[in-house]
Amino acid sequence: MQILLVGAGLSGAVIARRLAEAGHDCHVIDQRDHIGGNCHTRRDGETGVMMHVYGPHIFHTDDQQVWDYVNRFAAFQPFRNRVKTTVGGKVYSLPINLLTINQFFGKAMRPDEAREFIDGLADHSITTPQSFEEQALRFVGADLYRAFFKGYTEKQWGCAPSELPAAILKRLPLRFDYDDNYFSHRFQGMPRDGYTPMIAAILDHPRITIDLSTPYSPDMAEQADHVFWSGPLDGYFDFQLGRLGYRTLDFERFTHDGDYQGCAVMNYGDREVPYTRITEHKHFSPWEQHERSVCYREYSRAAGPEDIPYYPIRLVREKALLQNYQRRAKATQGVTFVGRLGTYRYLDMDVTIREAMDTASLFESCLAKGDPMPAMLTPS
Numbered sequence: 001m002q003i004l005l006v007g008a009g010l011s012g013a014v015i016a017r018r019l020a021e022a023g024h025d026c027h028v029i030d031q032r033d034h035i036g037g038n039c040h041t042r043r044d045g046e047t048g049v050m051m052h053v054y055g056p057h058i059f060h061t062d063d064q065q066v067w068d069y070v071n072r073f074a075a076f077q078p079f080r081n082r083v084k085t086t087v088g089g090k091v092y093s094l095p096i097n098l099l100t101i102n103q104f105f106g107k108a109m110r111p112d113e114a115r116e117f118i119d120g121l122a123d124h125s126i127t128t129p130q131s132f133e134e135q136a137l138r139f140v141g142a143d144l145y146r147a148f149f150k151g152y153t154e155k156q157w158g159c160a161p162s163e164l165p166a167a168i169l170k171r172l173p174l175r176f177d178y179d180d181n182y183f184s185h186r187f188q189g190m191p192r193d194g195y196t197p198m199i200a201a202i203l204d205h206p207r208i209t210i211d212l213s214t215p216y217s218p219d220m221a222e223q224a225d226h227v228f229w230s231g232p233l234d235g236y237f238d239f240q241l242g243r244l245g246y247r248t249l250d251f252e253r254f255t256h257d258g259d260y261q262g263c264a265v266m267n268y269g270d271r272e273v274p275y276t277r278i279t280e281h282k283h284f285s286p287w288e289q290h291e292r293s294v295c296y297r298e299y300s301r302a303a304g305p306e307d308i309p310y311y312p313i314r315l316v317r318e319k320a321l322l323q324n325y326q327r328r329a330k331a332t333q334g335v336t337f338v339g340r341l342g343t344y345r346y347l348d349m350d351v352t353i354r355e356a357m358d359t360a361s362l363f364e365s366c367l368a369k370g371d372p373m374p375a376m377l378t379p380s
């Protein structure tokens, strides 16, 4: 079959590779002038540092098949993300762990003591937290909430934590030991030469053709037996029902001689500091040596029509609109919506790859049985 894949990020690349290996001709297009989607990396011309162009990406997964898959296409180096945060003129360790708690309260507690201490600070009058703020207060109490969650969250989401769903905080662990590894997955690492060569290797198959700087137009679908769409869901329908809300990021680049901050990610929790964090990219490739350094100051704001959509907002308004678009999508034939933009969800890379592999397998089995390929595979 002739397959058109819109988007040369991980979703498009993994589906194309699977279907090419199954004997289909896959044509991949992307409106950008490079492959890799938001995982795109390139070497900085001035300093030689490997840059994560659309923000830092650390690979982490518990999925053995996904880990084997990425290792087939790239050599991985061990990497642990150890994030720090500056609050009130002091530096603390994240995620909140025993060191953070002891430093913040000026104590030397052991795990059980700290657990009891935090439990004493938690607001037990909140039985069923309705918002991020209530969840945080119930979880860690007012002092840690104000220092480590409130300001950062306001900057990141552009609204009060009392307006955000409680579920967001479930992703932020609180630890009563000195483990400061940001992720707890079994497999963690970084492709030695960056993500773009890895995605180039996935796309490197005689049945795959690629056109860059090529935005989708509906006539392209006429020449294809099936389309996999990893662009924005609302964009496929020309935003006819309205725009799904996203946060976008502005990266302010600056260079430094030597080591600017001594770590890859430094958050800034204070509301008065306008950026959310500074990322120093050479620390994402600690096996390389660079005299000079490149950093991004990262600012978050609501995405306008011309901005890059980064984080789906998924509040009440967006969820209602999403359901309307999903209804439209399910009534559409010959196209399947995939990936973070096509399904309007935040997806880590490992989940993106897993879903792309499963989507390609389902396509093959639908073909074998003569069933139609669904337009949407994921629940809202």
Ligand SMILES: Cc1cc2nc3c(=O)[nH]c(=O)nc-3n(C[C@H](O)[C@H](O)[C@H](O)COP(=O)(O)OP(=O)(O)OC[C@H]3O[C@@H](n4cnc5c(N)ncnc54)[C@H](O)[C@@H]3O)c2cc1C
Pocket: 006, 007, 008, 009, 010, 011, 012, 029, 030, 031, 032, 036, 037, 038, 039, 054, 055, 056, 057, 058, 059, 060, 214, 215, 216, 230, 231, 232, 235, 249, 310, 311, 338, 339, 340, 341, 347, 348, 349, 350, 352
């Ligand atoms: C700031 C940030 C940090 C992240 N950090 C991590 C991390 O540390 N670890 C992790 O596992 N995951 C991370 N992620 C998630 C990761 O970026 C995604 O899992 C991954 O990019 C999803 O791939 P995708 O192919 O679905 O989407 P994308 O990478 O967005 O690819 C979609 C592609 O479609 C193209 N496209 C869109 N519309 C059209 C059109 N009309 N015509 C042609 N082409 C079009 C776009 O140009 C884009 O290249 C992060 C995400 C963000 C936003």
